[in-house]
Amino acid sequence: MDVAPLAVSMGDPAGIGPEIIAKAWVARRERSLPPFVAVGDIRAVAAVWDGPTRSVTDMAEATRVFCDALPILSIDEGSDGIPGSPDVEGARCALHALEMATGLVRSGAARALVTGPVAKAQLYAIGFTHPGQTEFIAERCGIAGENAVMMLAGPGLRVVPITTHVALAEVAGLLDVDLILAKARATARGLHRNFGVERPRLAFAGFNPHAGEQGAIGREEIDLLEPAIAILRDEGIDAIGPFAADTMFHPRARAKYDVALCCYHDQALIPIKTLYFDDGVNITLGLPIVRTSPDHGTAFGIAGRDVANPGAMIAAIAMAGEAADRRSRDAAAA
8 A cells, every 4th residue: 555645625614524534444345445635633533432543643654554543734723622612723624634635635745635615704714715615626636727627426416516615696697608518618628637438428307497498488598598608519428408407317318418507506406415415525526636525514403413324425525535546547648
């Protein structure tokens, strides 16, 4: 096991991040997980888990001890917080852990980044100005926001919200052909680079009910989505739609595409969380690094009770390792 580990930022130490990271380590052999190092306050893990941990200072050490203990690159600036009771000190610790883990991956010391769940309200209280971790990581990687794509993936469905964490009332004003094209191109490249899909099939959900009924209940499909799809097809990208969103997610429909691109956050996230709530993964496409995250939040209400399901964290670690392996193989073959 001489390979560099994955870097897993704990997220908010008062949330379930420390618990599900520890549980993922327990499942490391059963799920054939790659070596990873947790980045955050070691006290947050000790508060919710009595298993073996090892404080480490470098990535080679983390890989060496992974079989026997959960390696933790500890950040000691968190508060002596209580699980389920977030505070600004914990938010600072979460942000520092995210910054450090991102830096480890960008430098090549770690192979991929997995981010634990954070509380945006707590981060905003300490001056965090990004809509979420995705945008923060994209900036640190020197990638324009429109070229970083948040894709949510489960065993039988992948979805991309073209607009993300914005008020629904603002979506129509933000959608334009250039944004749709940027997200679609990054999605097609990302599916090939991270998942080995040779010719990704992209299906677009309409913005309006019934995909606008040919303009009778909205023109976004005619004015924005259809022109963008035509351009993508001219570029050789297999793009289809727009379709009525309420008919896109049953099993027969899902078999006809590799990813569904949706106009706004809930249009994409409701089906993926309905189908794969316990093992959905958020993967950021368009970055020079691999980044995944469990597709759920901090769950402060159950933190510290030993009932958090680690399925999504396990899936996020596994997907990150597989994507990193694929990138390494492709780079070696180039």
